Amino acid sequence: MSQNKGKQEWDLRLSAWFDGEASTMDAGEVRAHLMESPAARAKLQEWRSLREDLALLQPEAPSAQQLFAMQARFEDGLAEEVFRVARALRLWNRAAVLLLALGLGFWVVDRLMLSVPTDTYASEPSAIDTAIREFMARPIPQN
Amino acid sequence: MSLPNNQPPPTPKVAPEQLEELFTVYGAKIYGLALRCGLAPKEAEDGVQEVFLKVQRRISTFRGEAALSTWLYQVALNTLRDYRRKVVRQTRSTPMSLISDQPADPTIAGASATPDEEASILERRQLVRNALDNLPPKFREVLILRELEGMSYRDVARILDVKQGTVESRIFRARERLAAELKRLGVN
Incomplete structure (x- = not known):
């Protein structure tokens, strides 16, 4: 168990050394370990071969023409995005102005026209008023 | 004048012209x-477009704590x-390897190679691509940043937002997984 842990620790140190990330002291110890351990040397060889394989995936740098086309596309995209945001803002502004105008309109109508008190009931007697008045005007029957 | 320890550095302002300049510097990378x-x-061209439009939207979140290039790579x-x-x-x-037909660096593929050698290199490259594609993203990304982009553990840690020790062990495990995957695909 502890042997495995020890091996894993060495592998990690070896990996960091392989990447040039080990401290000077660590590098010295790793080099000494490499001298003693054939397994460590085999591992190192395996990683070198992996590195060579991965290097096959290095792509060709883009041509100046390709870069220019990409930049032009990006600038178009940027302009389109700015235009889209500006258009959205303009629409929101219009909607807000419209809403405000409608609200103000309703308020004005309500204040000036709809809420003016009407005296229709007081100035024109209704049928029931007339009936009551007629009833009150009847002579009281004498027994 | 020094800032108090708990106060983040001021956010740099980036104008559209500066974004275009950023594209000039980092577009190819x-x-x-x-x-x-x-x-x-x-x-990849579409991807670059998406990246820079996202940079434009998110540039206000760049606090200047890391280098701009690190933030950009993130x-x-x-x-x-x-x-x-x-x-x-x-x-x-469809695995990306089947639709990815980018030419390899000619200096690596060998400009002076015979057609047979060239075919063999291309086949090997395809198998390596497949093996890399088959790795879980966390292992694939760490290998791309370290082995193909040539970044230091510290930069990889910053980009992936993990500790440097995590990068160290993840790179080791990624190499082990890649070696096993290549073996499985029959690459010697």
């Missing part, structure tokens, strides 16, 4: 990263990861 992530040239890697996923979904789970 991000395009290369997109190809290394397994995108085909056409998709945004790029996240965007390209999402974009790659989208492309794979659209092509109905």
